Amino acid sequence: MSRTLKKIDMKKGMIKVSVLYPEGVGKTFDMDYYCDKHLPMVSGLLGDAVKGSSVEKGLAGGAPNSPATYLCMSNMYFDSIESFQNAFGPNTKQIMTDVPNYTNAEPVIQISEVVI
Amino acid sequence: MSRTLKKIDMKKGMIKVSVLYPEGVGKTFDMDYYCDKHLPMVSGLLGDAVKGSSVEKGLAGGAPNSPATYLCMSNMYFDSIESFQNAFGPNTKQIMTDVPNYTNAEPVIQISEVVI
Helix, strand or coil: CCCCCCCCCCCCEEEEEEEECCCCCCCCHHHHHHHHHHHHHHHHHHHHHHHHEEEEEEEECCCCCCCCCCCEEEEEECCCCCHHHHHHHHHHHHHHHHHHHEEECEEEEEEEEEEC | CCCCCCCCCCCCEEEEEEEECCCCCCCCCCCCHHHHHHHHHHHHHHHHHHCCEEEEEEEEEECCCCCCEEEEEEEEEEHHHHHHHHHHHHHHHHHHHHHHHHHCCEEEEEEEECCC
16 A cells, blocks of 8 residues: 555644654554554545644654654644544544554654644 | 744655653743744754754643643754754754743654655
């Protein structure tokens, strides 16, 4: 499956939902599964509510030779919190059930407003 | 000063440098100062090495009524780690000296590779 998610068309005031997977002893993250299977599934379930997506792989921290805080940072953009909640709510169980297939990290979720 | 930073022109393989300001008791973040004074200053110092920027204000966590993990998430995109290091290195002191002017939070820095 190709990695052809919608690219970000980000505007001030949009809602960004970040899912951050913390690095830690014994923590793993299967980026191929995530990009090729999980994200397309999520994208299909949430449909047009998703205005854009991005995924980043953690490389390092700010201090020399320090590890990244997050193995992966994944972001989806929505027009509003309501739009996110309406899209995500009915699909929460199916989405969450797939998480152990690619990571044993406990994701941190942050809802933000795009300022710039 | 207008909030006219370069928008993201994000490509697979680019380097994303995230500066994350953790929420916490007594932690403050002056978004106006950050967007109108700090970021333009940083942008001017780093010059063409910066390929794009984004700033998000934390609204909430994933669980109902939970606070955001980060007051602010700020991101800059570079062509490579070397490009980031070369641009940031000589300006580190001037940039860091300005931080107390807008926050008392201790920023978390993450260097990532854009995957999608």
